[in-house]
Amino acid sequence: MPARPSLKRVPRATFLGRAIAGNLGALIVGVKYFIDPNRITLLYPHEYIKLRQGYRGYIVLIFDKCISCASCARICPARAMKMVTMEVKDKKLNRAMKKKYPVINYNRCIFCGYCVDVCPTEALYHVPYHDLVYLNMQDMILNVEEFQKEPEFVTAKEGVPVTYVFDEKRGLVKVSVEESSNQGSSSQPAGGGGSS
Amino acid sequence: MITATRVLYDIGWGILHYIIFYPPVYQFVIIPGLVAALVVVIFIIWFERKAAARVQMRYGPLEISPRTGGAPQLIADLVRYMMQEIIVPSAVDFMSYILAPNMSMILSLLPMVAVPMTSIPSYWPIPMSYSLLIAVALSTLSPIFVVMMSWASNSKFSVLGGLRESFIVVAYELIAVISLLSVVPLLHTFDLVTIVDYQFSGRWLGLLNPLALLDAFIAVLMSTSGFPFEIPDSESELVAGPYTEYSGLLYGLNMGGAYIRRWAFSVLIALVFLGGWAPYRPEPGIVLGYLVPSLIVVVKAVIIMAIMSFLRAVYGRYRLDQALSLAWEVLIPIAIAAFGLSVFEAFIGVHP
Ligand code: SF4
Ligand code: SF4
Numbered sequence: 037m038p039a040r041p042s043l044k045r046v047p048r049a050t051f052l053g054r055a056i057a058g059n060l061g062a063l064i065v066g067v068k069y070f071i072d073p074n075r076i077t078l079l080y081p082h083e084y085i086k087l088r089q090g091y092r093g094y095i096v097l098i099f100d101k102c103i104s105c106a107s108c109a110r111i112c113p114a115r116a117m118k119m120v121t122m123e124v125k126d127k128k129l130n131r132a133m134k135k136k137y138p139v140i141n142y143n144r145c146i147f148c149g150y151c152v153d154v155c156p157t158e159a160l161y162h163v164p165y166h167d168l169v170y171l172n173m174q175d176m177i178l179n180v181e182e183f184q185k186e187p188e189f190v191t192a193k194e195g196v197p198v199t200y201v202f203d204e205k206r207g208l209v210k211v212s213v214e215e216s217s218n219q220g221s222s223s224q225p226a227g228g229g230g231s232s
Numbered sequence: 233m234i235t236a237t238r239v240l241y242d243i244g245w246g247i248l249h250y251i252i253f254y255p256p257v258y259q260f261v262i263i264p265g266l267v268a269a270l271v272v273v274i275f276i277i278w279f280e281r282k283a284a285a286r287v288q289m290r291y292g293p294l295e296i297s298p299r300t301g302g303a304p305q306l307i308a309d310l311v312r313y314m315m316q317e318i319i320v321p322s323a324v325d326f327m328s329y330i331l332a333p334n335m336s337m338i339l340s341l342l343p344m345v346a347v348p349m350t351s352i353p354s355y356w357p358i359p360m361s362y363s364l365l366i367a368v369a370l371s372t373l374s375p376i377f378v379v380m381m382s383w384a385s386n387s388k389f390s391v392l393g394g395l396r397e398s399f400i401v402v403a404y405e406l407i408a409v410i411s412l413l414s415v416v417p418l419l420h421t422f423d424l425v426t427i428v429d430y431q432f433s434g435r436w437l438g439l440l441n442p443l444a445l446l447d448a449f450i451a452v453l454m455s456t457s458g459f460p461f462e463i464p465d466s467e468s469e470l471v472a473g474p475y476t477e478y479s480g481l482l483y484g485l486n487m488g489g490a491y492i493r494r495w496a497f498s499v500l501i502a503l504v505f506l507g508g509w510a511p512y513r514p515e516p517g518i519v520l521g522y523l524v525p526s527l528i529v530v531v532k533a534v535i536i537m538a539i540m541s542f543l544r545a546v547y548g549r550y551r552l553d554q555a556l557s558l559a560w561e562v563l564i565p566i567a568i569a570a571f572g573l574s575v576f577e578a579f580i581g582v583h584p
Contacts, residue, residue: 055562062546062547063546065546066287066542066545066546069286069287069288069289069545070283070286070287070542070545073285073286073287073289074289075285075286075289075290075291076289077289077290077291079291079294
Protein backbone atom coordinates (compact mmCIF):
# COMPACT_ATOMS: atom_id res chain seq x y z
CA MET A 37 0.00 0.00 0.00
CA PRO A 38 2.02 2.99 -1.19
CA ALA A 39 0.92 6.37 0.05
CA ARG A 40 0.04 7.69 -3.39
CA PRO A 41 -1.17 4.80 -5.52
CA SER A 42 0.26 4.98 -9.00
CA LEU A 43 -1.19 2.95 -11.84
CA LYS A 44 1.26 0.58 -13.45
CA ARG A 45 0.78 0.02 -17.14
CA VAL A 46 1.34 -3.57 -18.15
CA PRO A 47 0.93 -4.50 -21.82
CA ARG A 48 -2.16 -6.59 -21.43
CA ALA A 49 -4.12 -5.56 -24.47
CA THR A 50 -3.34 -8.55 -26.65
CA PHE A 51 -3.73 -12.18 -25.71
CA LEU A 52 0.01 -12.85 -25.62
CA GLY A 53 0.58 -9.72 -23.57
CA ARG A 54 -1.98 -10.88 -21.05
CA ALA A 55 -0.63 -14.38 -20.87
CA ILE A 56 3.05 -13.52 -20.61
CA ALA A 57 3.18 -10.14 -18.87
CA GLY A 58 0.42 -11.01 -16.46
CA ASN A 59 1.89 -14.31 -15.38
CA LEU A 60 5.43 -12.95 -15.22
CA GLY A 61 4.29 -10.02 -13.13
CA ALA A 62 2.52 -12.31 -10.69
CA LEU A 63 5.53 -14.60 -10.45
CA ILE A 64 7.92 -11.72 -9.86
CA VAL A 65 5.78 -10.37 -7.05
CA GLY A 66 5.63 -13.86 -5.57
CA VAL A 67 9.39 -14.36 -5.74
CA LYS A 68 9.97 -10.92 -4.25
CA TYR A 69 7.87 -11.72 -1.23
CA PHE A 70 9.26 -15.25 -0.99
CA ILE A 71 12.78 -13.89 -0.66
CA ASP A 72 11.90 -10.92 1.51
CA PRO A 73 8.65 -11.69 3.32
CA ASN A 74 6.66 -9.01 5.06
CA ARG A 75 4.70 -11.02 7.56
CA ILE A 76 2.04 -9.04 9.33
CA THR A 77 0.13 -11.86 11.02
CA LEU A 78 -0.19 -11.39 14.73
CA LEU A 79 0.92 -14.54 16.57
CA TYR A 80 -1.72 -13.75 19.09
CA PRO A 81 -0.83 -15.19 22.48
CA HIS A 82 2.86 -14.69 21.89
CA GLU A 83 2.44 -11.18 20.60
CA TYR A 84 -0.26 -8.64 21.16
CA ILE A 85 -1.00 -5.24 19.76
CA LYS A 86 0.04 -2.50 22.10
CA LEU A 87 -2.91 -0.18 21.89
CA ARG A 88 -2.46 3.51 22.09
CA GLN A 89 -3.56 5.89 24.77
CA GLY A 90 -7.26 6.61 24.56
CA TYR A 91 -8.27 3.19 23.34
CA ARG A 92 -11.74 2.32 24.52
CA GLY A 93 -11.07 -0.88 26.39
CA TYR A 94 -12.49 -2.12 29.65
CA ILE A 95 -13.82 0.49 32.03
CA VAL A 96 -12.76 1.06 35.62
CA LEU A 97 -14.54 3.09 38.28
CA ILE A 98 -12.72 5.36 40.70
CA PHE A 99 -15.03 5.00 43.63
CA ASP A 100 -14.04 8.12 45.54
CA LYS A 101 -14.60 10.43 42.60
CA CYS A 102 -18.10 9.22 41.81
CA ILE A 103 -20.86 11.60 42.89
CA SER A 104 -23.73 9.22 42.05
CA CYS A 105 -25.12 11.45 39.36
CA ALA A 106 -26.21 8.49 37.21
CA SER A 107 -25.31 10.23 33.96
CA CYS A 108 -23.31 7.23 32.89
CA ALA A 109 -26.16 4.82 33.37
CA ARG A 110 -28.57 7.14 31.62
CA ILE A 111 -26.45 7.71 28.55
CA CYS A 112 -25.51 4.09 28.06
CA PRO A 113 -27.04 3.10 24.68
CA ALA A 114 -26.75 -0.63 25.37
CA ARG A 115 -28.09 -0.50 28.89
CA ALA A 116 -24.96 -2.11 30.10
CA MET A 117 -24.46 0.25 32.97
CA LYS A 118 -26.85 0.27 35.90
CA MET A 119 -26.88 2.08 39.23
CA VAL A 120 -27.00 -0.02 42.34
CA THR A 121 -27.74 1.18 45.86
CA MET A 122 -25.05 0.77 48.49
CA GLU A 123 -24.71 1.54 52.16
CA VAL A 124 -21.75 3.87 52.56
CA LYS A 125 -20.47 5.92 55.41
CA ASP A 126 -20.46 9.58 54.49
CA LYS A 127 -17.29 11.26 55.65
CA LYS A 128 -18.66 14.76 56.11
CA LEU A 129 -21.88 13.92 57.81
CA ASN A 130 -20.32 10.94 59.53
CA ARG A 131 -23.29 8.68 59.26
CA ALA A 132 -24.32 5.75 57.18
CA MET A 133 -26.39 6.58 54.13
CA LYS A 134 -27.55 5.00 50.91
CA LYS A 135 -25.87 6.06 47.68
CA LYS A 136 -26.00 4.77 44.12
CA TYR A 137 -22.99 3.58 42.21
CA PRO A 138 -22.62 2.29 38.67
CA VAL A 139 -22.00 -1.34 37.82
CA ILE A 140 -21.41 -2.75 34.39
CA ASN A 141 -22.56 -5.80 32.47
CA TYR A 142 -19.97 -6.70 29.84
CA ASN A 143 -22.47 -8.98 28.12
CA ARG A 144 -24.09 -5.83 26.84
CA CYS A 145 -21.38 -3.18 26.74
CA ILE A 146 -20.36 -2.12 23.24
CA PHE A 147 -17.37 -0.09 24.41
CA CYS A 148 -18.72 3.12 22.97
CA GLY A 149 -17.18 5.13 25.75
CA TYR A 150 -20.13 7.45 26.24
CA CYS A 151 -20.16 6.72 29.95
CA VAL A 152 -16.53 7.74 30.32
CA ASP A 153 -17.08 10.85 28.26
CA VAL A 154 -20.13 11.98 30.08
CA CYS A 155 -18.91 11.50 33.64
CA PRO A 156 -18.61 15.00 35.17
CA THR A 157 -15.95 14.05 37.70
CA GLU A 158 -13.89 11.70 35.53
CA ALA A 159 -14.67 8.84 37.83
CA LEU A 160 -14.53 6.33 34.95
CA TYR A 161 -11.57 5.57 32.73
CA HIS A 162 -10.65 3.05 30.02
CA VAL A 163 -7.78 0.60 30.19
CA PRO A 164 -6.07 0.15 26.79
CA TYR A 165 -6.84 -3.51 26.24
CA HIS A 166 -9.92 -5.56 25.61
CA ASP A 167 -8.88 -9.17 25.04
CA LEU A 168 -10.05 -10.81 28.23
CA VAL A 169 -11.75 -14.14 28.65
CA TYR A 170 -14.49 -14.99 31.12
CA LEU A 171 -15.40 -18.52 31.99
CA ASN A 172 -19.14 -17.90 32.08
CA MET A 173 -21.67 -15.18 31.40
CA GLN A 174 -22.29 -14.56 35.08
CA ASP A 175 -18.69 -13.43 35.57
CA MET A 176 -19.19 -10.69 33.03
CA ILE A 177 -21.62 -8.86 35.27
CA LEU A 178 -19.42 -6.92 37.65
CA ASN A 179 -20.36 -5.62 41.07
CA VAL A 180 -19.06 -2.37 42.52
CA GLU A 181 -15.95 -3.93 44.07
CA GLU A 182 -14.94 -5.69 40.88
CA PHE A 183 -15.70 -2.59 38.87
CA GLN A 184 -13.01 -0.69 40.76
CA LYS A 185 -10.21 -3.09 39.91
CA GLU A 186 -8.34 -2.94 36.63
CA PRO A 187 -8.91 -6.30 34.98
CA GLU A 188 -5.86 -8.49 34.76
CA PHE A 189 -4.21 -8.41 31.34
CA VAL A 190 -2.95 -11.97 31.10
CA THR A 191 -1.69 -11.72 27.51
CA ALA A 192 0.83 -9.08 28.53
CA LYS A 193 2.52 -11.56 30.87
CA GLU A 194 3.81 -13.85 28.15
CA GLY A 195 3.31 -11.84 24.99
CA VAL A 196 5.52 -9.30 23.31
CA PRO A 197 3.85 -5.98 22.60
CA VAL A 198 3.94 -5.10 18.92
CA THR A 199 2.56 -2.32 16.84
CA TYR A 200 1.96 -1.78 13.14
CA VAL A 201 3.63 1.12 11.43
CA PHE A 202 3.23 2.33 7.90
CA ASP A 203 6.23 2.09 5.66
CA GLU A 204 6.43 3.95 2.35
CA LYS A 205 7.82 0.98 0.44
CA ARG A 206 6.49 -2.08 2.17
CA GLY A 207 3.10 -0.99 3.38
CA LEU A 208 2.14 -2.10 6.86
CA VAL A 209 4.97 -3.61 8.85
CA LYS A 210 4.88 -5.10 12.28
CA VAL A 211 7.52 -3.90 14.73
CA SER A 212 7.92 -4.50 18.41
CA VAL A 213 7.00 -1.58 20.62
CA GLU A 214 10.57 -0.84 21.71
CA GLU A 215 11.72 -0.55 18.12
CA SER A 216 8.93 1.78 17.17
CA SER A 217 9.61 4.03 20.13
CA ASN A 218 13.31 4.03 19.21
CA GLN A 219 12.35 5.47 15.88
CA GLY A 220 11.23 8.51 17.71
CA SER A 221 7.56 9.19 17.11
CA SER A 222 4.42 7.49 18.22
CA SER A 223 1.74 8.23 15.70
CA GLN A 224 3.51 8.53 12.34
CA PRO A 225 6.88 6.74 12.35
CA ALA A 226 8.74 7.64 9.20
CA GLY A 227 9.78 4.61 7.19
CA GLY A 228 12.37 2.01 8.10
CA GLY A 229 11.54 -0.72 10.54
CA GLY A 230 12.09 -3.61 8.19
CA SER A 231 11.89 -6.33 10.78
CA SER A 232 9.14 -8.85 10.51
CA MET B 233 35.25 -68.42 13.99
CA ILE B 234 36.62 -66.75 10.92
CA THR B 235 34.40 -68.82 8.72
CA ALA B 236 31.37 -67.97 10.90
CA THR B 237 31.89 -64.23 10.59
CA ARG B 238 32.58 -64.75 6.92
CA VAL B 239 29.26 -66.54 6.50
CA LEU B 240 27.42 -63.86 8.45
CA TYR B 241 29.06 -61.20 6.31
CA ASP B 242 28.06 -63.05 3.19
CA ILE B 243 24.48 -63.33 4.36
CA GLY B 244 24.37 -59.65 5.24
CA TRP B 245 25.88 -58.68 1.92
CA GLY B 246 23.50 -61.01 0.17
CA ILE B 247 20.48 -59.40 1.84
CA LEU B 248 21.82 -55.97 1.04
CA HIS B 249 22.68 -56.82 -2.52
CA TYR B 250 19.92 -59.11 -3.61
CA ILE B 251 16.98 -57.74 -1.64
CA ILE B 252 17.51 -54.11 -0.78
CA PHE B 253 19.64 -53.24 -3.78
CA TYR B 254 17.84 -55.61 -6.10
CA PRO B 255 16.73 -53.01 -8.67
CA PRO B 256 12.97 -53.53 -8.73
CA VAL B 257 12.78 -53.57 -4.92
CA TYR B 258 15.13 -50.67 -4.44
CA GLN B 259 13.43 -48.64 -7.12
CA PHE B 260 9.89 -49.28 -6.02
CA VAL B 261 10.40 -49.23 -2.26
CA ILE B 262 13.34 -46.97 -1.48
CA ILE B 263 14.49 -44.43 -4.09
CA PRO B 264 12.55 -43.01 -5.87
CA GLY B 265 9.72 -45.20 -4.66
CA LEU B 266 7.72 -45.35 -1.48
CA VAL B 267 10.23 -44.25 1.16
CA ALA B 268 11.67 -41.38 -0.83
CA ALA B 269 8.18 -40.40 -1.96
CA LEU B 270 6.87 -40.23 1.61
CA VAL B 271 9.80 -38.16 2.79
CA VAL B 272 9.51 -35.85 -0.19
CA VAL B 273 5.75 -35.51 0.20
CA ILE B 274 6.07 -34.59 3.86
CA PHE B 275 8.75 -32.07 3.07
CA ILE B 276 6.86 -30.64 0.09
CA ILE B 277 3.58 -30.15 1.92
CA TRP B 278 5.45 -28.31 4.66
CA PHE B 279 7.32 -26.26 2.07
CA GLU B 280 4.10 -25.48 0.25
CA ARG B 281 2.54 -24.07 3.39
CA LYS B 282 5.62 -22.10 4.30
CA ALA B 283 6.11 -20.67 0.80
CA ALA B 284 2.47 -19.64 0.52
CA ALA B 285 2.68 -18.09 3.97
CA ARG B 286 5.78 -16.08 3.15
CA VAL B 287 4.22 -14.65 0.00
CA GLN B 288 0.83 -14.00 1.58
CA MET B 289 2.19 -12.17 4.65
CA ARG B 290 1.49 -15.04 7.03
CA TYR B 291 3.71 -17.33 9.05
CA GLY B 292 2.58 -20.83 8.17
CA PRO B 293 2.91 -23.72 10.63
CA LEU B 294 4.82 -22.49 13.63
CA GLU B 295 3.19 -23.77 16.77
CA ILE B 296 5.07 -27.07 16.97
CA SER B 297 8.77 -26.30 17.31
CA PRO B 298 8.91 -22.68 16.16
CA ARG B 299 12.69 -22.81 15.86
CA THR B 300 12.54 -25.24 12.93
CA GLY B 301 9.72 -23.32 11.31
CA GLY B 302 7.12 -25.85 12.38
CA ALA B 303 8.68 -28.67 10.38
CA PRO B 304 7.32 -31.49 12.61
CA GLN B 305 3.79 -30.27 11.92
CA LEU B 306 3.36 -32.74 9.08
CA ILE B 307 4.38 -35.66 11.30
CA ALA B 308 1.76 -34.49 13.75
CA ASP B 309 -0.82 -34.34 10.96
CA LEU B 310 0.13 -37.84 9.88
CA VAL B 311 -0.34 -39.15 13.42
CA ARG B 312 -3.67 -37.39 13.63
CA TYR B 313 -4.83 -38.95 10.36
CA MET B 314 -3.80 -42.37 11.60
CA MET B 315 -5.63 -41.96 14.90
CA GLN B 316 -8.86 -40.78 13.31
CA GLU B 317 -11.73 -43.16 13.00
CA ILE B 318 -12.48 -44.25 9.45
CA ILE B 319 -16.19 -43.81 9.03
CA VAL B 320 -17.67 -45.92 6.25
CA PRO B 321 -21.14 -44.74 5.27
CA SER B 322 -23.66 -47.53 4.95
CA ALA B 323 -24.66 -46.60 1.41
CA VAL B 324 -21.24 -47.05 -0.16
CA ASP B 325 -19.99 -49.91 -2.27
CA PHE B 326 -17.71 -51.29 0.41
CA MET B 327 -15.03 -53.11 -1.57
CA SER B 328 -14.37 -50.40 -4.10
CA TYR B 329 -14.71 -47.74 -1.42
CA ILE B 330 -11.86 -49.26 0.56
CA LEU B 331 -9.79 -50.48 -2.36
CA ALA B 332 -9.85 -47.42 -4.61
CA PRO B 333 -7.68 -45.09 -2.49
CA ASN B 334 -5.13 -47.81 -1.90
CA MET B 335 -5.02 -48.78 -5.56
CA SER B 336 -4.73 -45.15 -6.56
CA MET B 337 -1.80 -44.70 -4.19
CA ILE B 338 0.01 -47.78 -5.46
CA LEU B 339 -0.67 -47.05 -9.09
CA SER B 340 0.61 -43.50 -8.76
CA LEU B 341 3.97 -44.99 -7.82
CA LEU B 342 3.89 -47.52 -10.63
CA PRO B 343 5.72 -45.40 -13.26
CA MET B 344 8.75 -45.75 -10.99
CA VAL B 345 9.34 -49.31 -12.18
CA ALA B 346 10.03 -48.03 -15.65
CA VAL B 347 12.49 -45.25 -14.89
CA PRO B 348 16.19 -46.01 -14.81
CA MET B 349 18.33 -44.51 -12.07
CA THR B 350 21.69 -45.26 -13.65
CA SER B 351 23.16 -46.14 -17.00
CA ILE B 352 24.59 -49.46 -15.79
CA PRO B 353 22.35 -52.21 -17.23
CA SER B 354 22.53 -54.55 -14.24
CA TYR B 355 20.67 -52.01 -12.11
CA TRP B 356 17.73 -51.55 -14.41
CA PRO B 357 14.42 -52.81 -13.08
CA ILE B 358 13.09 -53.67 -16.56
CA PRO B 359 14.63 -53.70 -20.05
CA MET B 360 14.82 -50.11 -21.12
CA SER B 361 14.04 -50.03 -24.81
CA TYR B 362 10.46 -48.72 -24.43
CA SER B 363 10.72 -47.32 -20.91
CA LEU B 364 9.48 -43.80 -21.69
CA LEU B 365 6.37 -45.15 -23.32
CA ILE B 366 5.74 -47.54 -20.43
CA ALA B 367 6.24 -44.87 -17.80
CA VAL B 368 3.88 -42.46 -19.53
CA ALA B 369 1.29 -45.18 -19.98
CA LEU B 370 1.48 -46.29 -16.36
CA SER B 371 1.23 -42.74 -15.09
CA THR B 372 -2.22 -42.40 -16.67
CA LEU B 373 -3.70 -45.31 -14.73
CA SER B 374 -4.32 -43.95 -11.28
CA PRO B 375 -6.91 -41.23 -12.11
CA ILE B 376 -9.29 -44.06 -13.00
CA PHE B 377 -9.41 -44.92 -9.34
CA VAL B 378 -10.26 -41.37 -8.36
CA VAL B 379 -13.31 -41.59 -10.56
CA MET B 380 -14.03 -45.01 -9.09
CA MET B 381 -13.81 -43.56 -5.58
CA SER B 382 -16.39 -40.94 -6.39
CA TRP B 383 -18.72 -43.53 -7.89
CA ALA B 384 -18.32 -45.94 -4.99
CA SER B 385 -19.10 -43.19 -2.47
CA ASN B 386 -22.70 -43.13 -3.70
CA SER B 387 -23.12 -39.43 -2.97
CA LYS B 388 -24.06 -36.73 -5.42
CA PHE B 389 -21.31 -34.43 -4.23
CA SER B 390 -18.71 -37.11 -4.80
CA VAL B 391 -20.08 -37.90 -8.22
CA LEU B 392 -19.93 -34.23 -9.17
CA GLY B 393 -16.34 -34.08 -7.95
CA GLY B 394 -15.50 -37.23 -9.87
CA LEU B 395 -17.05 -35.77 -12.98
CA ARG B 396 -14.93 -32.67 -12.68
CA GLU B 397 -11.91 -34.85 -12.10
CA SER B 398 -12.59 -36.87 -15.23
CA PHE B 399 -12.96 -33.71 -17.33
CA ILE B 400 -9.55 -32.63 -16.15
CA VAL B 401 -8.06 -36.09 -16.64
CA VAL B 402 -9.18 -36.28 -20.25
CA ALA B 403 -7.71 -32.84 -20.87
CA TYR B 404 -4.34 -33.22 -19.20
CA GLU B 405 -3.49 -36.77 -20.25
CA LEU B 406 -3.27 -35.78 -23.87
CA ILE B 407 -1.02 -32.84 -23.01
CA ALA B 408 1.25 -34.90 -20.77
CA VAL B 409 1.58 -37.73 -23.27
CA ILE B 410 2.23 -35.52 -26.28
CA SER B 411 4.70 -33.25 -24.53
CA LEU B 412 6.64 -36.05 -22.85
CA LEU B 413 6.79 -38.02 -26.06
CA SER B 414 7.79 -35.01 -28.11
CA VAL B 415 11.42 -35.77 -27.34
CA VAL B 416 11.09 -39.00 -29.28
CA PRO B 417 11.34 -37.66 -32.84
CA LEU B 418 14.39 -35.68 -31.78
CA LEU B 419 16.35 -38.64 -30.43
CA HIS B 420 14.70 -41.50 -32.30
CA THR B 421 14.33 -43.56 -29.15
CA PHE B 422 11.94 -44.44 -26.34
CA ASP B 423 14.85 -45.47 -24.16
CA LEU B 424 15.16 -43.22 -21.10
CA VAL B 425 18.83 -44.13 -20.66
CA THR B 426 19.67 -43.00 -24.17
CA ILE B 427 17.68 -39.84 -23.60
CA VAL B 428 19.66 -39.08 -20.45
CA ASP B 429 22.95 -40.03 -22.09
CA TYR B 430 22.32 -37.58 -24.89
CA GLN B 431 21.94 -34.81 -22.33
CA PHE B 432 25.48 -35.32 -21.05
CA SER B 433 26.51 -33.06 -23.91
CA GLY B 434 25.02 -30.19 -21.91
CA ARG B 435 22.14 -29.81 -24.35
CA TRP B 436 19.34 -30.53 -21.95
CA LEU B 437 16.11 -31.29 -23.71
CA GLY B 438 14.41 -28.71 -21.54
CA LEU B 439 16.60 -26.11 -23.26
CA LEU B 440 16.24 -27.63 -26.72
CA ASN B 441 12.49 -27.86 -26.38
CA PRO B 442 11.25 -25.44 -23.71
CA LEU B 443 7.71 -25.62 -25.06
CA ALA B 444 7.48 -29.30 -24.20
CA LEU B 445 8.93 -28.70 -20.74
CA LEU B 446 6.41 -25.93 -20.03
CA ASP B 447 3.58 -28.04 -21.29
CA ALA B 448 4.57 -31.11 -19.32
CA PHE B 449 4.94 -28.92 -16.23
CA ILE B 450 1.43 -27.50 -16.55
CA ALA B 451 -0.01 -30.92 -17.34
CA VAL B 452 1.51 -32.29 -14.14
CA LEU B 453 0.00 -29.42 -12.17
CA MET B 454 -3.39 -30.23 -13.68
CA SER B 455 -3.11 -33.93 -13.13
CA THR B 456 -2.27 -33.59 -9.48
CA SER B 457 -4.78 -30.83 -8.86
CA GLY B 458 -2.06 -28.45 -7.84
CA PHE B 459 -2.73 -24.74 -7.90
CA PRO B 460 -4.08 -23.12 -10.00
CA PHE B 461 -5.88 -26.28 -11.09
CA GLU B 462 -7.16 -27.42 -7.73
CA ILE B 463 -10.54 -27.92 -9.31
CA PRO B 464 -11.83 -31.40 -8.41
CA ASP B 465 -11.34 -31.06 -4.68
CA SER B 466 -11.81 -27.33 -4.24
CA GLU B 467 -12.87 -27.46 -0.65
CA SER B 468 -14.52 -24.09 -0.44
CA GLU B 469 -17.14 -24.77 -3.11
CA LEU B 470 -17.48 -28.52 -3.38
CA VAL B 471 -17.29 -30.30 -0.10
CA ALA B 472 -14.14 -32.19 -0.93
CA GLY B 473 -14.68 -33.24 -4.52
CA PRO B 474 -14.41 -36.98 -5.08
CA TYR B 475 -13.35 -37.50 -1.47
CA THR B 476 -16.43 -36.14 0.25
CA GLU B 477 -17.31 -39.38 2.00
CA TYR B 478 -13.78 -40.24 3.04
CA SER B 479 -12.37 -39.69 6.49
CA GLY B 480 -9.31 -40.48 8.52
CA LEU B 481 -6.42 -42.28 6.95
CA LEU B 482 -8.32 -43.00 3.75
CA TYR B 483 -8.68 -39.29 3.16
CA GLY B 484 -5.01 -38.88 3.98
CA LEU B 485 -4.22 -41.46 1.31
CA ASN B 486 -6.17 -39.46 -1.23
CA MET B 487 -4.43 -36.27 -0.32
CA GLY B 488 -1.03 -37.94 -0.37
CA GLY B 489 -1.90 -39.77 -3.58
CA ALA B 490 -2.03 -36.56 -5.57
CA TYR B 491 1.36 -35.54 -4.23
CA ILE B 492 2.82 -38.95 -5.01
CA ARG B 493 1.52 -38.74 -8.56
CA ARG B 494 3.18 -35.37 -8.80
CA TRP B 495 6.37 -36.93 -7.49
CA ALA B 496 6.33 -39.66 -10.13
CA PHE B 497 5.81 -37.10 -12.87
CA SER B 498 8.56 -34.89 -11.46
CA VAL B 499 11.04 -37.75 -11.60
CA LEU B 500 10.00 -38.37 -15.18
CA ILE B 501 10.43 -34.69 -16.08
CA ALA B 502 13.80 -34.60 -14.35
CA LEU B 503 14.93 -37.55 -16.45
CA VAL B 504 13.51 -36.45 -19.77
CA PHE B 505 14.01 -32.70 -19.75
CA LEU B 506 16.53 -31.88 -17.04
CA GLY B 507 19.23 -34.40 -17.75
CA GLY B 508 18.58 -37.03 -15.11
CA TRP B 509 21.87 -37.76 -13.39
CA ALA B 510 23.57 -35.73 -16.11
CA PRO B 511 26.61 -33.98 -14.69
CA TYR B 512 27.65 -37.21 -12.99
CA ARG B 513 28.78 -40.32 -14.84
CA PRO B 514 27.87 -43.52 -12.97
CA GLU B 515 30.83 -45.68 -12.11
CA PRO B 516 30.81 -49.37 -11.20
CA GLY B 517 29.76 -50.20 -7.67
CA ILE B 518 26.50 -49.94 -5.83
CA VAL B 519 27.12 -46.62 -4.12
CA LEU B 520 28.83 -44.83 -6.98
CA GLY B 521 26.81 -46.44 -9.72
CA TYR B 522 23.38 -46.60 -8.19
CA LEU B 523 22.87 -44.58 -5.04
CA VAL B 524 24.58 -41.36 -6.09
CA PRO B 525 22.86 -40.97 -9.48
CA SER B 526 19.49 -41.74 -7.95
CA LEU B 527 20.09 -39.05 -5.33
CA ILE B 528 20.92 -36.57 -8.08
CA VAL B 529 17.65 -37.38 -9.85
CA VAL B 530 15.79 -37.01 -6.55
CA VAL B 531 17.28 -33.58 -5.93
CA LYS B 532 16.27 -32.40 -9.39
CA ALA B 533 12.76 -33.76 -8.97
CA VAL B 534 12.42 -32.10 -5.56
CA ILE B 535 13.38 -28.77 -7.10
CA ILE B 536 10.67 -29.21 -9.74
CA MET B 537 8.14 -30.03 -7.04
CA ALA B 538 9.21 -27.04 -4.97
CA ILE B 539 8.61 -24.74 -7.92
CA MET B 540 5.18 -26.28 -8.39
CA SER B 541 4.39 -25.74 -4.73
CA PHE B 542 5.55 -22.17 -4.95
CA LEU B 543 2.96 -21.51 -7.66
CA ARG B 544 0.29 -22.12 -5.07
CA ALA B 545 1.21 -18.84 -3.46
CA VAL B 546 0.92 -16.85 -6.66
CA TYR B 547 -2.13 -18.11 -8.50
CA GLY B 548 -5.75 -18.25 -7.58
CA ARG B 549 -7.88 -21.19 -8.55
CA TYR B 550 -9.22 -21.51 -12.08
CA ARG B 551 -12.80 -22.30 -12.79
CA LEU B 552 -13.45 -25.62 -14.48
CA ASP B 553 -14.35 -24.07 -17.82
CA GLN B 554 -11.31 -21.80 -17.70
CA ALA B 555 -9.01 -24.72 -17.02
CA LEU B 556 -10.59 -26.80 -19.75
CA SER B 557 -10.43 -24.05 -22.33
CA LEU B 558 -6.82 -23.43 -21.34
CA ALA B 559 -6.09 -27.09 -21.87
CA TRP B 560 -7.91 -27.63 -25.14
CA GLU B 561 -7.33 -24.24 -26.75
CA VAL B 562 -3.85 -23.33 -25.58
CA LEU B 563 -1.89 -26.22 -24.15
CA ILE B 564 -2.68 -28.86 -26.74
CA PRO B 565 -1.69 -26.58 -29.64
CA ILE B 566 1.50 -25.81 -27.69
CA ALA B 567 2.10 -29.51 -27.21
CA ILE B 568 1.70 -30.13 -30.91
CA ALA B 569 3.97 -27.16 -31.60
CA ALA B 570 6.54 -28.71 -29.25
CA PHE B 571 6.30 -31.92 -31.20
CA GLY B 572 6.83 -29.95 -34.39
CA LEU B 573 9.79 -28.16 -32.85
CA SER B 574 11.38 -31.51 -32.10
CA VAL B 575 10.82 -32.68 -35.65
CA PHE B 576 12.31 -29.44 -36.93
CA GLU B 577 15.35 -29.76 -34.70
CA ALA B 578 15.85 -33.31 -35.83
CA PHE B 579 15.58 -32.05 -39.42
CA ILE B 580 18.29 -29.39 -39.05
CA GLY B 581 20.52 -31.93 -37.35
CA VAL B 582 20.56 -31.29 -33.61
CA HIS B 583 20.02 -35.00 -33.33
CA PRO B 584 23.25 -36.88 -32.46
S1 SF4 C 1 -19.05 2.01 27.08
FE1 SF4 C 1 -21.03 2.52 26.18
S2 SF4 C 1 -22.15 0.62 26.26
FE2 SF4 C 1 -20.43 0.35 27.63
S3 SF4 C 1 -21.24 0.92 29.63
FE3 SF4 C 1 -20.33 2.75 28.75
S4 SF4 C 1 -22.01 3.79 27.72
FE4 SF4 C 1 -22.67 1.69 28.12
S1 SF4 D 1 -21.31 9.62 35.56
FE1 SF4 D 1 -19.46 9.45 36.84
S2 SF4 D 1 -20.00 10.49 38.72
FE2 SF4 D 1 -21.94 10.12 37.68
S3 SF4 D 1 -22.62 8.16 38.50
FE3 SF4 D 1 -21.48 7.70 36.69
S4 SF4 D 1 -19.39 7.32 37.41
FE4 SF4 D 1 -20.47 8.37 39.07
